[in-house]
Amino acid sequence: xxxxxxxxxxxxxxxxxxxxxxxxxxxxxxxxxxxxxxxxxxxxxxxxxxxxxxxxxxxxxxxxxxxxxxxxxxxxxxxxxxxxxxxxxxxxxxxxxxxxxxxxxxxxxxxxxxxxxxxxxxxxxxxxxxxxxxxxxxxxxxxxxxxxxxxxxxxxxxxxxxxxxxxxxxxxxxxxxxxxxxxxxxxxxxxxxxxxxxxxxxxxxxxxxxxxxxxxxxxxxxxxxxxxxxxx
Amino acid sequence: xxxxxxxxxxxxxxxxxxxxxxxxxxxxxxxxxxxxxxxxxxxxxxxxxxxxxxxxxxxxxxxxxxxxxxxxxxxxxxxxxxxxxxxxxxxxxxxxxxxxxxxxxxxxxxxxxxxxxxxxxxxxxxxxxxxxxxxxxxxxxxxxxxxxxxxxxxxxxxxxxxxxxxxxxxxxxxxxxxxxxxxxxxxxxxxxxxxxxxxxxxxxxxxxxxxxxxxxxxxxxxxxxxxxxxxxxxxxxxxxxxxxxxxxxxxxxxxxxxxxxxxxxxxxxxxxxxxxxxxxxxxxxxxxxxxxxx
Numbered sequence: 001x002x003x004x005x006x007x008x009x010x011x012x013x014x015x016x017x018x019x020x021x022x023x024x025x026x027x028x029x030x031x032x033x034x035x036x037x038x039x040x041x042x043x044x045x046x047x048x049x050x051x052x053x054x055x056x057x058x059x060x061x062x063x064x065x066x067x068x069x070x071x072x073x074x075x076x077x078x079x080x081x082x083x084x085x086x087x088x089x090x091x092x093x094x095x096x097x098x099x100x101x102x103x104x105x106x107x108x109x110x111x112x113x114x115x116x117x118x119x120x121x122x123x124x125x126x127x128x129x130x131x132x133x134x135x136x137x138x139x140x141x142x143x144x145x146x147x148x149x150x151x152x153x154x155x156x157x158x159x160x161x162x163x164x165x166x167x168x169x170x171x172x173x174x175x176x177x178x179x180x181x182x183x184x185x186x187x188x189x190x191x192x193x194x195x196x197x198x199x200x201x202x203x204x205x206x207x208x209x210x211x212x213x214x215x216x217x218x219x220x221x222x223x224x225x226x227x228x229x230x231x232x
Numbered sequence: 233x234x235x236x237x238x239x240x241x242x243x244x245x246x247x248x249x250x251x252x253x254x255x256x257x258x259x260x261x262x263x264x265x266x267x268x269x270x271x272x273x274x275x276x277x278x279x280x281x282x283x284x285x286x287x288x289x290x291x292x293x294x295x296x297x298x299x300x301x302x303x304x305x306x307x308x309x310x311x312x313x314x315x316x317x318x319x320x321x322x323x324x325x326x327x328x329x330x331x332x333x334x335x336x337x338x339x340x341x342x343x344x345x346x347x348x349x350x351x352x353x354x355x356x357x358x359x360x361x362x363x364x365x366x367x368x369x370x371x372x373x374x375x376x377x378x379x380x381x382x383x384x385x386x387x388x389x390x391x392x393x394x395x396x397x398x399x400x401x402x403x404x405x406x407x408x409x410x411x412x413x414x415x416x417x418x419x420x421x422x423x424x425x426x427x428x429x430x431x432x433x434x435x436x437x438x439x440x441x442x443x444x445x446x447x448x449x450x451x452x453x454x455x456x457x458x459x460x461x462x463x464x465x466x467x468x469x470x471x472x473x474x475x476x477x478x479x480x481x482x483x484x485x486x487x488x489x490x491x492x493x494x495x496x497x498x499x500x501x502x503x504x505x506x507x508x509x510x511x512x513x514x515x516x517x518x519x520x521x522x523x524x525x526x
Binding site for chain 2: 181184194197198199
């Protein structure tokens with residue numbers, strides 16, 4: 001029980017001391033997970049929309065694959081990405097294993113199905129008549145898409161929130177492809193594992209607090225975006 | 233069409249984007265500059281978790297990087313995994329502690345240039361009640377026999393690390409095939425395994441360094457120590473670039489030379505003395521396994 005309180009004190013210390021290491025790990029976490037989420041949104045949102053608006057053969061299969069992807073264990077994705085990025089792997093020449101880029105790739109793959117799946121649900125739940133009405137009023141396809149995105153923004157922001165929440169809290173894949181290298185690929189989750197390994201439960205708890213604060217801050221910002229009023 | 237909400241949303245989105253991009257550029261600055269290909273500059277060292285957890289390389293790495301100009305990527309995995317990575321040419325150098333397994337990989341030609349760097353020792357720890365009655369025994373194999381005979385809970389790392397390999401070896405010498413409810417494998421590092429043994433009041437085999445800095449979280453005393461069989465030797469070696477052309481051989485050599493140099497050996501011997509009032513590792517440059525009767 002003491003650890004919980006000690007951790008809070010330690011977290012304040014770490015944050016107020018301007019501890020370089022902690023700051024570096026924080027920025028790395030935000031950079032990796034933020035970039036990965038952005039990539040997954042750029043790819044997943046159009047895919048979700050396309051699935052919701054266009055009928056084609058095999059749509060059901062693709063849909064079920066995306067739903068399956070939403071439940072894919074991150075650690076499996078980490079393993080597969082590692083195998084590809086190892087020197088002996090097909091992408092070994094890129095020298096990406098144990099770099100932040102490798103972590104971004106793995107995390108983007110983890111978040112992508114979630115963003116696509118949530119986007120699909122958000123768009124499909126808009127009244128279908130809206131689209132036809134817009135088209136009949138002479139709107140271009142791009143204008144229609146943009147208006148649909150605006151209409152479905154509650155659901156779409158939920159997609160972003162879910163994707164970000166999943167990758168920032170992920171540890172297995174980050175450990176495997178990033179290697180948890182101090183000053184290079186250490187993020188808050190893997191730093192917690194490291195500190196536990198060193199027996200510093202108070203520091204581990206402090207980093208846990210910092211992780212929660214950061215996650216909460218970002219989620220609140222996204223929630224403000226999602227709704228018209230502040231929700232705290 | 234532009235209303236307050238759109239403006240505010242745009243601001244928030246930009247803010248988040250700036251956060252990410254700002255942090256990103258901040259980090260990318262630390263990447264090697266153009267003109268130095270990272271393949272030449274980066275040295276990947278796979279090592280055992282006990283070295284990582286002890287923080288030894290936190291002392292060594294900055295010194296090595298400053299001296300040699302290489303960028304070290306140290307990956308903490310169990311010795312078993314480190315050797316497996318070396319056999320595939322995925323890493324450049326190793327810093328591990330399972331002499332028997334290392335010799336096998338050496339014979340296979342995947343690694344070369346193997347040197348003894350330092351040693352400490354293993355200890356058998358367990359609950360104060362000591363159901364198996366092993367306290368103070370001088371013989372590790374006898375202690376293991378007693379634990380098995382009494383079916384006292386033994387928590388094994390079960391992760392194919394150096395510690396785990398030695399443990400399996402000791403069971404073999406005790407003519408015991410550990411199985412049943414009294415033998416539990418965590419599949420994780422030394423620190424987690426010690427904590428599991430601590431919570432479940434079981435016996436375990438631990439390297440002394442990890443035990444020392446975990447001690448504040450443990451209620452398990454050392455029960456057996458000092459047997460020559462419990463010596464823990466750490467070797468460095470480079471992965472054979474003849475076999476795997478992508479290996480950064482020069483970088484691996486620079487790393488090995490540094491840990492064997494007087495400067496590196498001094499850092500190793502001094503490590504942990506301030507914090508724990510005792511050395512965690514003892515330098516062995518210039519010695520070989522034979523000096524310890526292996």
